[in-house]
Amino acid sequence: MSREDTIAAIGTPLGEGGIGIIRISGSDAFNIVAKIFSSGRREKPGFPKSRYLHHGYIINDRKEVIDEVLVSFMPAPRTYTRENTVEINCHSGMFALKMILSLVLQAGARLAEPGEFTRRAYTNGRIDLSQAESILKIIRARSEQAVKNAAQNLSGRLSRETSDLRAKILHLLAKIEATLDFPEDLAPDPGLCGEISEKLSALSFSLREMIQGAERGRLYQEGIATAIIGKPNVGKSSLLNGMLRQQKAIVHEIPGTTRDLLEGYLLLEGYPLRLIDTAGIHQTRDPVEKEGIARSRAAAAGARLLLIMLDGSTVWDEADEASARLIQPGQMVLVIVNKTDLKQKLNRQELGRRFPGIAVVETAVIKNRGIAKVEEAVVALLDRELGGGGESAVILSMRHEAIVREALQCIEEALAGVDVQPLELVSLDLHSAWVKLGEITGETVSDALLDRIFSEFCLGK
Ligand SMILES: Nc1nc2c(ncn2[C@@H]2O[C@H](COP(=O)(O)OP(=O)(O)OP(=O)(O)O)[C@@H](O)[C@H]2O)c(=O)[nH]1
Ligand SMILES: [Mg+2]
Incomplete structure (x- = not known):
């Protein structure tokens, strides 16, 4: 070309x-x-x-x-x-x-x-490369916050911070190289190792901060994966439709209606949710349903937020138990008790014991009751778990995050080596970190990587 x-x-x-x-x-x-x-x-x-x-x-x-x-x-x-x-x-x-x-x-x-x-x-x-990637992010953004984050990088914020870090690394490298090149001219400096350690620690701190911003950025960019999980027929597809204000999923009284995962996007107070309807969790011999349930489990595992749905008109059973077991440490969870329009059999006291510290919202989705309460509870949960301080962080894409993690590893290795290894080895680690970070702005990237990045763009951009 x-x-x-x-x-x-x-x-x-x-x-x-x-x-x-x-x-x-x-x-x-x-x-x-x-x-x-x-x-x-x-x-x-x-x-x-x-x-x-x-x-x-x-x-x-x-x-x-x-x-x-x-x-x-x-x-x-x-x-x-x-x-x-x-x-x-x-x-x-x-x-x-x-x-x-x-x-x-x-x-x-x-x-x-x-x-x-x-x-x-x-x-x-x-x-530079990180700015080019921001343009793609603006085009693909799924929320206002994602647009703002990408626009900040487009204006060169990530490039500036990266260049700043690289300059600091280079400065440190020069310092080390000077003592290596002229060992006899310079009196051995007992403070030197201390100073190098201190500077390496500061670099490691900055890189860790960048990584923390990465997850938040991804959530805003891709939507917060939110899986609706529960046994068959509790009203999962009805909830998806209710929240999307659209009859997207098939709702039917026959249990086991939903087989494939079905997704819809929804903005709640600026939080972009990727809402996923799943097949009901239970024991089955039907091979198609089995495959559907395997997909439900995978969706639950990949979700940041789980909406565990129960049927208030039935007693707690093995299938509810199996759904609750899908909760993983660190996941945000909300319990929804549906069908409150019917005669209630689900013991509410036990819920507190089964889901300690987790909010429970009661709904009758069929009557359009409680959907607003679900949305409020979701926003409250997201505010608590994700809110605050995010806008100040530089936002990284997955590619950038991988680079920063590798650079961090090099810096950590350098740090571990300062007192026990020859400074040549420390400087090798530092140099690797410097090269790695250059991949963010594109100063040290291969043509193959460039081909991959730009092929993701649409025609005409
Ligand atoms: N009485 C009552 N019925 C409801 C309510 N919500 C949903 N239903 C009914 O329950 C049945 C199952 O609803 P779905 O939304 O398909 O349930 P599901 O959890 O997606 O079911 P599967 O896809 O089979 O796992 C349908 O007949 C709905 O009309 C509710 O709040 N009250
Ligand atoms: Mg369904």
Whole structure:
């Protein structure tokens, strides 16, 4: 793939809409668009005037008008890609957009690969790798908080903190190297090891803080995995529908209706929930139901928040017991007793003993009663477990977190070695940490990794 050729793609989602944008980037972008664009007037010398919206028409080779458009010509380097860029604002319709794109391609552009515009912005030094990844995060964000977190990284916050840490590591490395290079010139400094240890501890503390911010960031980015778990027929699918305000899941009086996991997204007071309906937990010989239950167990294991659902009109049984056993240490849990409109048989006193310290909410989902209480209890739980202090932390993606963890390990090894190993080895560990952290901003990454990161982008970005 040549980095010099001119690329084009549709930058807006394909479908009917007010405006669709075709984006062209590369040294030949202006010439290419000039071949298919006419303003209908005699052009003034010096056309196209840059950073103006030019009104006109897209014309095919038979001089037929395809669409009425607004076109902007933006010369390098003050553009997204730092290359000459043209944006054609046309009417958004599947065919109109595709016809204009194919004219642009016939006129000499190449269809861009996913993420290629952003990759050019990175290659041409306008943004670093962590900023490029933030752009993808903004596009994919599932909550306002996720957008804000990603925007902070886009403005370079993660890059600055990473560069800051790398500068500190380099400084320490220089200090160690100086004593290694000129051992006879420098009197042995008894304080040196102490100073190195102190600086390494500070580095380790900063890296740990970054890791703590990572989990919170992931929750906001991907949605808080929330599994509705319980025996068959308690009303799990009804609760999912009630919370989503949508008849998404099949509800039926026959137990064992839900087999596959079913997901829906929901925003509660700014918390993005990925709500997962699951198959009822119980003993069964039916192979399909067995597979469904295995999936329920996996969903419970992967959930950050468990909504354990019970049926108030039945007594506690082995299947309830099996559902309760799915709770794992560290998981947030809420117990929901449903079907309170029916005659009650479930012993409430025992619930306190079975679920110590866990809030219990009573509902009659079929009558639309108690859903608001469930949502309030969920928000209260999330406030208690996740609230406070989060906005100040730098937010890491999974890739960044893995890098920071590896860098932390190098620093810890250096720290452990200061008093017992030759300083050469300490400096090797420090150097590894420095290289590792460079992968965040893209100073030390392979082409294969870049290919993987940018392939996740959509076309036209
Ligand atoms: N009386 C009463 N019936 C309810 C209530 N909530 C749900 N139901 C009924 O209980 C039956 C089962 O509801 P579902 O939501 O399908 O239950 P489920 O837990 O998803 O069941 P499985 O998918 O089989 O595990 C349906 O007939 C619902 O109409 C409630 O609050 N009161
Ligand atoms: Mg169901």
